[in-house]
Amino acid sequence: xxxxxxxxxxxxxxxxxxxxxxxxxxxxxxxxxxxxxxxxxxxxxxxxxxxxxxxxxxxxxxxxxxxxxxxxxxxxxxxxxxxxxxxxxxxxxxxxxxxxxxxxxxxxxxxxxxxxxxxxxxxxxxxxxxxxxxxxxxxxxxxxxxxxxxxxxxxxxxxxxxxxxxxxxxxxxxxxxxxxxxxxxxxxxxxxxxxxxxxxxxxxxxxxxxxxxxxxxxxxxxxxxxxxxxxxxxxxxxxxxxxxxxxxxxxxxxxxxxxxxxxxxxxxxxxxxxxxxxxxxxxxxxxxxxxxxxxxxxxxxxxxxxxxxxxxxxxxxxxxxxxxxxxxxxxxxxxxxxxxxxxxxxxxxxxxxxxxxxxxxxxxxxxxxxxxxxxxxxxxxxxxxxxxxxxxxxxxxxxxxxxxxxxxxxxx
Amino acid sequence: xxxxxxxxxxxxxxxxxxxxxxxxxxxxxxxxxxxxxxxxxxxxxxxxxxxxxxxxxxxxxxxxxxxxxxxxxxxxxxxxxxxxxxxxxxxxxxxxxxxxxxxxxxxxxxxxxxxxxxxxxxxxxxxxxxxxxxxxxxxxxxxxxxxxxxxxxxx
Ligand SMILES: Cc1ncc(COP(=O)(O)O)c(C=O)c1O
Numbered sequence: 001x002x003x004x005x006x007x008x009x010x011x012x013x014x015x016x017x018x019x020x021x022x023x024x025x026x027x028x029x030x031x032x033x034x035x036x037x038x039x040x041x042x043x044x045x046x047x048x049x050x051x052x053x054x055x056x057x058x059x060x061x062x063x064x065x066x067x068x069x070x071x072x073x074x075x076x077x078x079x080x081x082x083x084x085x086x087x088x089x090x091x092x093x094x095x096x097x098x099x100x101x102x103x104x105x106x107x108x109x110x111x112x113x114x115x116x117x118x119x120x121x122x123x124x125x126x127x128x129x130x131x132x133x134x135x136x137x138x139x140x141x142x143x144x145x146x147x148x149x150x151x152x153x154x155x156x157x158x159x160x161x162x163x164x165x166x167x168x169x170x171x172x173x174x175x176x177x178x179x180x181x182x183x184x185x186x187x188x189x190x191x192x193x194x195x196x197x198x199x200x201x202x203x204x205x206x207x208x209x210x211x212x213x214x215x216x217x218x219x220x221x222x223x224x225x226x227x228x229x230x231x232x233x234x235x236x237x238x239x240x241x242x243x244x245x246x247x248x249x250x251x252x253x254x255x256x257x258x259x260x261x262x263x264x265x266x267x268x269x270x271x272x273x274x275x276x277x278x279x280x281x282x283x284x285x286x287x288x289x290x291x292x293x294x295x296x297x298x299x300x301x302x303x304x305x306x307x308x309x310x311x312x313x314x315x316x317x318x319x320x321x322x323x324x325x326x327x328x329x330x331x332x333x334x335x336x337x338x339x340x341x342x343x344x345x346x347x348x349x350x351x352x353x354x355x356x357x358x359x360x361x362x363x364x365x366x367x368x369x370x371x372x373x374x375x376x377x378x379x380x381x382x383x384x385x386x387x388x389x390x391x392x393x394x395x396x397x398x399x400x401x402x403x404x405x406x407x408x409x410x411x412x
Numbered sequence: 413x414x415x416x417x418x419x420x421x422x423x424x425x426x427x428x429x430x431x432x433x434x435x436x437x438x439x440x441x442x443x444x445x446x447x448x449x450x451x452x453x454x455x456x457x458x459x460x461x462x463x464x465x466x467x468x469x470x471x472x473x474x475x476x477x478x479x480x481x482x483x484x485x486x487x488x489x490x491x492x493x494x495x496x497x498x499x500x501x502x503x504x505x506x507x508x509x510x511x512x513x514x515x516x517x518x519x520x521x522x523x524x525x526x527x528x529x530x531x532x533x534x535x536x537x538x539x540x541x542x543x544x545x546x547x548x549x550x551x552x553x554x555x556x557x558x559x560x561x562x563x564x565x566x567x
Binding site for chain 2: 112344345346347350351354361362363367371376377385407
């Protein structure tokens with residue numbers, strides 16, 4: 001089992017009061033907090049070996065280049081990739097998906113082709129495709145949801161056909177908390193020679209990622225959601241696929257040779273890493289991986305499952321609560337969305353925040369899903385390794401206060 | 413001061429629970445939708461004009477307490493006024509919400525509006541309070557300039 005007290009001590013930010021109350025951080029689906037070791041890895045780089053990478057022969061540059069490339073290898077091992085050059089550093093998941101849309105889809109899809117998404121996608125996995133569909137005249141289809149907030153795969157045979165060229169799905173919903181079994185989707189997609197991108201932005205904090213087992217072609221996530229720094233995401237792709245794609249951004253670092261009238265591109269992964277990257281944060285991302293690995297996904301999952309069960313049970317006792325997501329811990333992570341009948345999520349969020357509890361209120365970058373559920377937004381509590389039952393109790397107590405502050409509102 | 417005292421004043425909650433002039437006008441002279449994309453507050457504003465007098469005003473609001481209360485107060489404040497006077501009050505209200513240095517106080521007739529001054533201390537909520545007023549201004553301006561860019565439909 002996790003030693004939450006010990007873990008908490010690694011996160012300096014948690015040791016503070018907000019609005020005069022102990023900070024209870026329950027917005028981990030948006031971004032996680034950073035342990036001391038990650039913060040120190042960033043400052044060590046700036047204090048001791050700040051230098052640009054890949055082009056210096058001096059010692060500091062070599063040291064920085066080595067550390068930067070070490071993160072690539074650590075990431076390769078972290079997700080079970082075949083080769084380190086399959087790991088492309090981006091700014092975040094959003095940029096990774098834009099890279100696929102720009103450098104793969106634009107060159108491989110033609111009018112009439114189809115892209116398959118799901119109704120639970122984050123804007124990051126919607127908007128790039130919507131924009132592309134306008135540009136290319138390709139059609140976007142969606143896997144719908146069942147009444148219990150899971151992917152409805154009953155009509156998959158109609159949704160994936162020989163017109164389908166790209167399937168892009170999230171492994172875990174950042175609103176509903178569900179973890180999706182993608183086996184049937186990838187199998188059928190590959191049967192029709194479509195490529196599959198997995199948005200692992202939310203899942204990566206909760207479960208080990210193995211691109212071989214997932215049997216996907218592209219995968220992306222952001223390090224800021226697994227205790228790492230902001231500004232660093234990855235795109236993993238099969239080497240042959242990445243090799244066949246033209247660059248996304250162009251300029252320095254991504255070239256082999258440049259003449260006044262022509263240019264040849266660098267090899268993988270540098271072809272996709274134009275300009276000076278976020279060196280310090282890429283380096284610190286390795287420390288985040290090590291921190292997670294030290295704890296181990298097994299214990300993380302156990303802790304989360306136990307805490308999620310506790311939270312669901314305690315929250316269920318609250319009058320007029322409506323959950324958006326399964327009220328059990330089967331194939332679900334520790335992201336819990338709900339509303340209190342008659343209260344607008346923003347008002348409820350404000351009341352909760354007043355007690356030092358950081359939760360998210362709103363659409364969570366899933367406006368189409370909100371429309372589908374016919375709500376303007378939800379309250380979302382998302383738990384991680386430094387949260388405990390005490391945090392849940394405080395959250396539940398703030399809810400009890402909400403109707404007192406706001407009064408009941410008859411639905412209009 | 414607590415949240416309750418400052419943000420959720422009785423006046424605000426009263427307008428939230430029973431918004432005035434709530435609904436639609438079938439034969440509206442002007443109609444405009446307002447949207448606050450960040451928090452999903454939505455409203456539709458209906459104006460019935462007699463020359464330049466706001467003879468009737470209604471709002472269908474779907475939003476948080478602050479945006480609902482503010483739109484309710486807005487309808488009370490401008491109903492029966494000329495468009496110019498309505499623009500003046502809306503500008504004054506925006507001044508109250510946005511100007512850090514000056515303190516705007518409304519007189520007795522519009523005393524309810526003063527209750528919203530506390531929202532100023534919660535920057536993310538200012539947009540909620542302004543939605544109805546900005547929609548009103550856009551609606552009137554759109555009418556004056558016949559601006560096609562605005563979703564301003566004369567019915
Ligand atoms: C499922 C999912 N996809 C994509 C993203 C986008 O991540 P980022 O903002 O780091 O690009 C998020 C983050 O909220 C997410 O939860």
